[in-house]
Amino acid sequence: MDQYVSVTPAEATQARDGVIKLHGAEGFEGMRKAGRLAAEILDALVPHVVPGVSTQEIDDIVREMMLRGGGIPATLGYRGYTHSCCTSINHVICHGIPSDKKLRDGDIVNIDVTPIVDGWHGDTSRMFLVGDVPMKAKRLVDVTHECLMLGIEAAKPGNHVGDIGWAIQSHAEKHRYGVVRDFCGHGLGQLFHDAPEIVHVGRPGTGPQLRPGMIFTIEPMINIGKPHGKVLDDGWTAVTRDRSLSAQFEHSIGITEDGCEIFTASPKGFDKPPY
Secondary structure, eight states, X not given: OOOEEEEOTTGGGSXXXXXXXXXXXXXXXXXXXXXXXXXXXXXXXXXXXXXXXXXXXXXXXXXXXXXXXTOEESSTTGGGOOSSEEEXXXXXXXXOOOOSOBXXXXXXXXXXXXXXXXXXEOOEEEEEEOSSOOHHHHHHHHXXXXXXXXXXXXXXXXXXXXXXXXXXXXXXXXXXOEEOOSOOEEEOSSSSSEEEEEOSSOOTTOSSBOOTTOEEEEOOEEESSOSXXXXXXXXSOEEXXXXXXXXXXXXXXXXXXXXXXXXXXXXXXOOSSOO
């Protein structure tokens, strides 16, 4: 039986113990601020994500914007990670490490940012198209965004985590794409990763029930090929085993009395490319 506990902001810092936290109005307000900064950063990156720019340059911009916006990068120093965002190009599923590697015409790249603002984590990622991108890559990006939004549509009180997974899985597999199982969404708030896990495959009516006050990410990773991945020797970078393209979108959301609130929606309407 899944356990739930209503928490104040002070109690929301308690370490992950498998219990699902239910946040109040203060928690939602904290997430709005953190989520807005995260979304504003991704909006501001649009003119910079072009052929010839290095992912390290993108990381530098992200870090500067977080600090200027009153936040700090959650990833910087997290389990030894030394950058302020993740940049996952083409066949990289997630956790790509910024470097001197330059983006090339035709690349697709996911940029994942998490500023901490007043203790709250705003976790979000978007796909960017670099220059002239092939149609098959654009289609993957479009379907992946559709998967995210269908998952969010299923995120309402009374439904279950499995309903979110099923909405995503059924849509992706209809297009003969593979849904990554090795990584998932997660509870969020004053902790970067908390209960419950939001797996992007599932059966309707299974898993923890969604209740008002729950805060978590939905972040489907969809491959053109098979769903299988592997982590490289750097301990972070996850790639598709068959070298097929992968795409991901992520929002942080909170369950309300009649649906959910997206904390990381783009202020400029840059929901999916082209922006």
